[in-house]
Amino acid sequence: MVLKTEKVTKTFGDLLALDEVDVSLERGDILGMIGPNGSGKTTLFNVVSGVYRPVAGDIFFQEKPITGRTPHYICRKGIARTFQIAQPFSQMTLLENVLIGAMWGNGKSLSKGRDAAEEVLDLVGLGEKAHLVPDEVTTEDRRRLELARALATKPEILLLDEMMAGLTPTEVEEVLVLLRQIHASGVTIFMVEHIMQAVMSVCNRIIVLNYGKVIAEGTPEDVVKDEEVIRAYLGDRYV
Amino acid sequence: MNRKSGIVVSWWALALFLVIVALLAPVFMSGYALRFCTFVLMWIGLAGSLNLLTGYTGYLDFGHVAFFGTGSYVTGVLMLKVGLPFFPAMFTGAVVAALIAYLVGIPTMRLKGAYFAIAMLAFAEAMKHVVLELDGITGGGNGLSLPIYTNYTFFYYTMLAAVAFTIAITYWFGRSKFGYALKAIREDELAADVSGVNTFSCKLIAFAISAFVAGMIGGIYAYWMTFLTPDDSFNVLLTVRMIIMAFLGGAGTVLGPIIGATFLASIEEILWASFAYTYLIIVGIIVVIVVLYIPRGIVGLISEKLIKRYGKGRKSA
Numbered sequence: 001m002v003l004k005t006e007k008v009t010k011t012f013g014d015l016l017a018l019d020e021v022d023v024s025l026e027r028g029d030i031l032g033m034i035g036p037n038g039s040g041k042t043t044l045f046n047v048v049s050g051v052y053r054p055v056a057g058d059i060f061f062q063e064k065p066i067t068g069r070t071p072h073y074i075c076r077k078g079i080a081r082t083f084q085i086a087q088p089f090s091q092m093t094l095l096e097n098v099l100i101g102a103m104w105g106n107g108k109s110l111s112k113g114r115d116a117a118e119e120v121l122d123l124v125g126l127g128e129k130a131h132l133v134p135d136e137v138t139t140e141d142r143r144r145l146e147l148a149r150a151l152a153t154k155p156e157i158l159l160l161d162e163m164m165a166g167l168t169p170t171e172v173e174e175v176l177v178l179l180r181q182i183h184a185s186g187v188t189i190f191m192v193e194h195i196m197q198a199v200m201s202v203c204n205r206i207i208v209l210n211y212g213k214v215i216a217e218g219t220p221e222d223v224v225k226d227e228e229v230i231r232a233y234l235g236d237r238y239v
Numbered sequence: 240m241n242r243k244s245g246i247v248v249s250w251w252a253l254a255l256f257l258v259i260v261a262l263l264a265p266v267f268m269s270g271y272a273l274r275f276c277t278f279v280l281m282w283i284g285l286a287g288s289l290n291l292l293t294g295y296t297g298y299l300d301f302g303h304v305a306f307f308g309t310g311s312y313v314t315g316v317l318m319l320k321v322g323l324p325f326f327p328a329m330f331t332g333a334v335v336a337a338l339i340a341y342l343v344g345i346p347t348m349r350l351k352g353a354y355f356a357i358a359m360l361a362f363a364e365a366m367k368h369v370v371l372e373l374d375g376i377t378g379g380g381n382g383l384s385l386p387i388y389t390n391y392t393f394f395y396y397t398m399l400a401a402v403a404f405t406i407a408i409t410y411w412f413g414r415s416k417f418g419y420a421l422k423a424i425r426e427d428e429l430a431a432d433v434s435g436v437n438t439f440s441c442k443l444i445a446f447a448i449s450a451f452v453a454g455m456i457g458g459i460y461a462y463w464m465t466f467l468t469p470d471d472s473f474n475v476l477l478t479v480r481m482i483i484m485a486f487l488g489g490a491g492t493v494l495g496p497i498i499g500a501t502f503l504a505s506i507e508e509i510l511w512a513s514f515a516y517t518y519l520i521i522v523g524i525i526v527v528i529v530v531l532y533i534p535r536g537i538v539g540l541i542s543e544k545l546i547k548r549y550g551k552g553r554k555s556a
Binding site (some may be wrong): 080152 | 415416419420422426427429430434435436437438
């Protein structure tokens, strides 16, 4: 078990955003997380990556508790994440963006970090654009940049928050190829994704969140047949 | 040699020329001119000190004068009451300023944007009153008279050394692992944190370094002026000038504070000579024009022009 959450609960005022969520990832998983808007998917990522502190429950990474630790601590331990809306360092070149992850997330020196950053940029297909700033590249490239910055920290687990939202079907295919490649290099992936085509084709397991609760879990084929999932997405009439 | 490296060479030649001029200046100057140049150096140092924090981390410090004042008073008190020589006293003043920044930073560095600025503004005022209240040591509102030393060449060179130190640190910020962390914090603090940057301690260290420089310059100022009052040493207008100079020149660059401070101090001096009563109005208008039309400062404007002319000369990392 590389990652395990136990009864993780998070509230915002009166709103129960996460309600005793239990999730576990085995090494080598590509776990997909789906659920209607506002069901708590991004909140779960924020809690796991240390951006929010859960009000109750525990999170274990490689059997050791990481509950309530800071984001940089969790990143250095081996959990990297991307943001739903890309958050690049806008006045730095793509190379410098990735360099931050290599130096601070993976403890490299400036010169070693630069080599590592170049390698990662090549891997995600941004090698040619290393000297550009984020404003000069496309949305898809900015997503790849998020991925590159996260990868440069040498993670065990990659949390991907809607990597493919807003991309064209061709771009989605390209990103999927990339994800499989990253997975093959030994990274465990936990991804939030709305595009079912992507989730179904790449994930080996799926969990479904609704109103902060895990309502279903299983293989992609089982999950899409689950009555509660259909009810959450489409309403009672369709069950 | 292509055009790009030609520019680099001529930049270095220009820098070398300026260094030689700065080193030889006291040979040709005396009295008023030397005093003015020492003032310009002081402002380059102070704007540079603010730039280390604000230009790199993005935290706008509206109470930066607190560290200048702390440096000046610690230096003054140590020389006067303890009998310490100038340099150890100044160094201690700078260290005390850095320590205070570190401690104040622990609560205030958790604040964002305007809240940090306001908290620091209040902190600087509070420091002024601490100095006023400790009148047994600081002389309170009556001021503090230091041993008089009138070797103005000495002050020029000491200030020059302080400025060189500041520039060296800024240069290091611009091309080190630590400096990259600060820039990442400025661009997006959360993204920096999840990429492994220990944002809180990086900010605290930058704050302490920046305060060390301000305290050091405060110490030189104290010995130079020989008379300190809380109103002068903790004057909020000093902070405002540091901010204007840093942004006028270009925050987050090595040259920005140098150009901004030299430009503003010179303009003020020239205008003051001919329009004694209205020069501040003119200065105000100039500042407004700069903020409106060249928000990235003079350095930003020049580098944009250079990029346009010679293509993207942006060195990768």
